[in-house]
Amino acid sequence: MRTWSWCGVIVLALAAGAVPPRLHAQQNPDTPLPQLQSLALTADVDVDAGTLAGAATLVLRNTGASAVRALPLLLNRLLRVDSVLDAEGNALPVQQAVVAFEDVDTWQVTAARVQLRVPIAAGDSTAVVVHYHGHLVGYTEVGMLYVRDRIDREFTILREDAFAFPKVGVPSVASMRANPQPPFAFSTAITVPEGLMAVTGGRQLPAETHDGRVTWRSESRGPAPYLIVSIAPYRVAQRGEIRVYHFPEDSVGAQIVLGAIGAAADRLAEIFGPLRAAPSLVVMEIPEGWGSQASLAGGIIQEAPAFRSRDQLQALYHELSHLWNARDLDAPSPRWNEGLASYLQGRLARELDGWTGERAALERVRTRLIESCTADTPCGTIPMRDYGRASLTDRSYLVARLMFWLLAESMGEERLDTALREHFQRVxxxxxxxxxxxxxxxxxxxxxxxxxxxxxxxxxxxVARLSAAPDLAALREGYRR
Ligand SMILES: [Zn+2]
Known part of the structure; x- marks a missing residue:
């Protein structure tokens, strides 16, 4: 399984593979992009016509040093802005056009520019309501092969990857990298024909039925790295606060997934000690090839093969382990928690599923690090402790994974668990x-x-130890001498 995005770095991570790296902001400092605080999405989805009509309320905060007078928005290239209203209900002037990204010429979007009636002063927030409608089309031609998004009775997904709802931004990968989206709150009210469900990773609220159509409502439990709405003729398997939305033909697999999550949660409670509340988690099945993605607050979308084979469950174990992370007080954080979760996902697969590929997977991590973190690269010269400041936290998944494995080899897994448990319970x-x-x-x-x-x-x-050691066994021996 190719998991495109761990914990919420969505479009940026994808674009990173599609274009040469341009690490420095091209953004004019006089026109900072306001940050999304919350997104309330209302949409009527016509699965027969393949269209949607939506209204997105964006609450935005100006974190820059100067006032924001105009708002740039991005939408799927087949979606059009109908109107934009401010918090008082005034219609705001909008210009829009279908354009290509300035640095990816196959990536076409509807780019809109909204003139604000009242500029957003530095530090202030404002709300706008964007009404829009149209068709939805995927982005396979950009190299994002999993973005096959369309509106269809069998399966529909609304996500930022295809700009199915408005995103503040300009059509530039460099600008998107310079303006990463912090976690935000969301709420949804999605209307679909009876027989279909529209679900998110948030808390499911009561649905309403009228004239053969159902409005499904949800709200996030806390700040989420993304909003994904998954629409299908879902069935639900539930145990406590863990819910698995699955296709009708995968009811057996859903029970396996549910059982695996329960077993992993039990094992993690042995390692870290008890949580304050029972884990709450949403898993949404999606078709094979549509890109699994996982976050506790955003929900887990999981490709269908995971419902047929236990080999595919590691993404779930990874996310589940994050429930046992204490609040991270480092700002910016080096995010060693990602390496711990990556180490634990392999370990749980070995312990619970008899997975025999753990060592090979760790050797692949070793090879990737040797190839990418040479003496003339940032990750070859900057300690992990500073990865937050250096924007290198994508390396934390790999470097900290090997670090925790080495610690387990050095101390023994039981003593590592003791250290983790004492730490977690203390903090x-x-x-x-x-x-x-x-x-x-x-x-x-x-x-x-x-x-x-x-x-x-x-x-x-x-860095030097890794390239000097022919394999992980030799690396481990190096610390015994
Ligand atoms: Zn993670």
Whole structure:
């Protein structure tokens, strides 16, 4: 399974593979992009005509230093803005055109520019309501092969990847990278024909039926990295606060997925200790090839093969383990939690499913790091502790994964679990800093743990060690001498 996006870096991660890297902002500092605080999406979806009519209320905050006078918006190239209203109900002037991204000439979008009646002062927020309608088309020609999005009775997905709802932005990958979207709150009211369900990763609210159509409502439980609405003739399998929305033909698989989540949650509770509340999680089945994606707050969309084979469950284990992360007090954070989740996903697959591919997967991580983090690259010269400041947290998944594996090999898995449990139980109410984790690991793991942390967390000693060792066994032996 190719999981396109861990924990919410959606379009940026995709575009990163499609174009040469341009790391520095091209954005004019005089025209900062306001940040989305919340998105309320109302949409009427006509699965027979293949169209939707939507209204998106965007609450936006100007985090820049100067006032924002105009709002740039992006939509799917087959969607058109009908009108934009401000919070007082005034219609705002809109210009729009179908254009290509300035740095990806196959990527066509509807780009709109909304003139605000009242500029958003620095630090202030405002709301606009964007009414829009049209068809939805995928973006396979851009290289995003999983974005096959369309409106269809069998399966419909509304997500930012295809700009199915308005996004603040200009058609430029460089600008999108310079303006990453922080997590936001969402609510939805999606109307579809009876027999279909429209679900999100949020809390499901009561649905209303009228004239053969159903309006499905949801709201996020907290800030989410993305909003995905999945529409299909779903059935639901539920255990406690864990719900699996599955295609009618996959009811057996849904029970397997539900059982696997339950077993993983039990195992994680042994490793970290109990959570304050029972885990709550939404899994939405999507067709094969449409791109699995996972976040607790945004929900998990999971391609159909995971409902037929346990080999595909690691993305679920990864996300589930994040429930045991204390609030991250490092700002910006190096996000070692991603490496811990990546380490745990393989370990849980081994322990619960008898997966035999863990070592091979770790060796692939080793190879990727050797190839990409050479002495002349940022990740080859900047310690993981500084990955947040250096915008290198996509490397945390790999570097911290090997670090936690090495710690487990050095201390033994049980003692690593003891360190993780003591740390989590100590900081779960207060939040944690990287130094708290480091201290907990050294308290249990002693001098060998300190040497590993010096190399992998606080320094870049791992770069030379990794390329000098022919395999992971040799790397591990290097820390025993
Ligand atoms: Zn993650």
């Amino acid at each position: 779960r109410e207060t939040g944690t800093r990287t130094d708290d984790l480091r201290a907990a690991l050294i308290r249990v793991g002693g001098e060998p743990a300190r040497r590993i942390l010096d190399d992998w967390l606080d320094g870049t000693g791992w």
